[in-house]
Amino acid sequence: MSELPYAAFDADNHYYEALDAFTRHVDPKMQPRCVQWCEINGRKYHVVGGIVSHAVVNPTFDPVAKAGAMHDYFRGNPDKLQPYEFLREREPIPAEYRNRDARIARLDEFGLEAVWLFPTLGILYEELIKHDIEAVTTLFTAFNRWLDDDWGFDYQGRIFASPYITLADLDWAIRELEWAIDNGARHVVMRPAAPHTASGQVPVSDPRNDPFWARVNEAGITVVAHAGDSGYSSNGYAVDGFAAGFSGNGRWAPSVKAFHIERAAYDFLITLVFDKLFERFPNVRIASVENGAEFLGDLFHKLRSTEHKMPGYFTEDPVEAFRRNVWINPFWEDDVNTVVEHMGADRVIFGSDWPHIEGMPKPLDYAVEVKHFDDADQLRIMRDNARELTARKPA
Numbered sequence: 001m002s003e004l005p006y007a008a009f010d011a012d013n014h015y016y017e018a019l020d021a022f023t024r025h026v027d028p029k030m031q032p033r034c035v036q037w038c039e040i041n042g043r044k045y046h047v048v049g050g051i052v053s054h055a056v057v058n059p060t061f062d063p064v065a066k067a068g069a070m071h072d073y074f075r076g077n078p079d080k081l082q083p084y085e086f087l088r089e090r091e092p093i094p095a096e097y098r099n100r101d102a103r104i105a106r107l108d109e110f111g112l113e114a115v116w117l118f119p120t121l122g123i124l125y126e127e128l129i130k131h132d133i134e135a136v137t138t139l140f141t142a143f144n145r146w147l148d149d150d151w152g153f154d155y156q157g158r159i160f161a162s163p164y165i166t167l168a169d170l171d172w173a174i175r176e177l178e179w180a181i182d183n184g185a186r187h188v189v190m191r192p193a194a195p196h197t198a199s200g201q202v203p204v205s206d207p208r209n210d211p212f213w214a215r216v217n218e219a220g221i222t223v224v225a226h227a228g229d230s231g232y233s234s235n236g237y238a239v240d241g242f243a244a245g246f247s248g249n250g251r252w253a254p255s256v257k258a259f260h261i262e263r264a265a266y267d268f269l270i271t272l273v274f275d276k277l278f279e280r281f282p283n284v285r286i287a288s289v290e291n292g293a294e295f296l297g298d299l300f301h302k303l304r305s306t307e308h309k310m311p312g313y314f315t316e317d318p319v320e321a322f323r324r325n326v327w328i329n330p331f332w333e334d335d336v337n338t339v340v341e342h343m344g345a346d347r348v349i350f351g352s353d354w355p356h357i358e359g360m361p362k363p364l365d366y367a368v369e370v371k372h373f374d375d376a377d378q379l380r381i382m383r384d385n386a387r388e389l390t391a392r393k394p395a
Helices: 083-087 100-110 133-150 170-182 207-219 256-274 296-309 318-325 336-343 363-370 375-390
Strands: 008-014 035-040 043-048 112-118 159-161 187-190 222-226 286-289 326-329
Touching: 008 286, 008 363, 008 375, 100 112, 100 159, 112 222, 112 375, 133 170, 170 207, 222 256, 256 286, 256 296, 256 318, 296 318, 296 336, 318 326, 326 336, 336 375, 363 375
Parallel strands: 008 112, 112 159, 187 222, 222 286, 286 326
Antiparallel strands: 035 043
């Protein structure tokens, strides 16, 4: 079932950043504090804040592993291959990974009406320079201008790229949000993390950030929390640091690091409710993308138990507040039935993670996962929920 009687809306597509994505609009004097290129043993790497980044094996992405190369691995690895065996085959970077007109042609081929478009490297680099707030805001101001140059925020009503926002500097975040709104953005993206500010780490939902959320609430623009480097510690059980590779001389050993994405999303999302963000700003819409969904049952249990232990703290049912204001894009290998049971079909959004190696080889390979739902729920998950979140909903 790779075809649908309508064009689907994929809420998790990615670009591979242009070689100058992190430098084009950065003053050369600031580049040593932001991002530069270096060459080590004939291989190019990014130097982020003065430190060589090994977050990905080849940040030029040329050649690149094929889309969905790890699909069978995440399906349970039926052929019992080692992880590196899935990544042996590389290809010159296809035009549609960096060119919006070529991507439009691929959307037509794939049967997609539209996509949300997110960073590959951009979602990783705030963590690496978090202690230099001026470098953070300089880098992501420039990154967003590059994104507008190369992709735009609403290209032909089909490609909706997401400007990057951080609340490391509240005043900057408000200015950047206004700029994004003025330039047609339909959503903005941030990593699920408590950003480092001048006064230490502060959750995004802390009341001191209310001026930002008041503008989000008023404009009705969706805020996406997308998986990235959230800076989570393995607490000594594994070597810290984000990396896309697999460790151990070509063999992979499991560790708690594999759970960091879900831990970060869990903490981020539950804190929004604990801080009563949705009570103050009921028009705020949060989409959790590529963070998984297996944590939902425990998250709802914790919300209910907290409400019982602290009677009167919440002015509304915290689980219902979550369901009203949060949309979930599960991992494609998650049990979508359970996700729908928790959230309702009107709060689940399809995303393929194309063309990343851990995503779907073709976006509509996911359609088989929802074939047992009735037509109305399939349509919500595969198209209409993302459509709704793309349209601004002013208060």
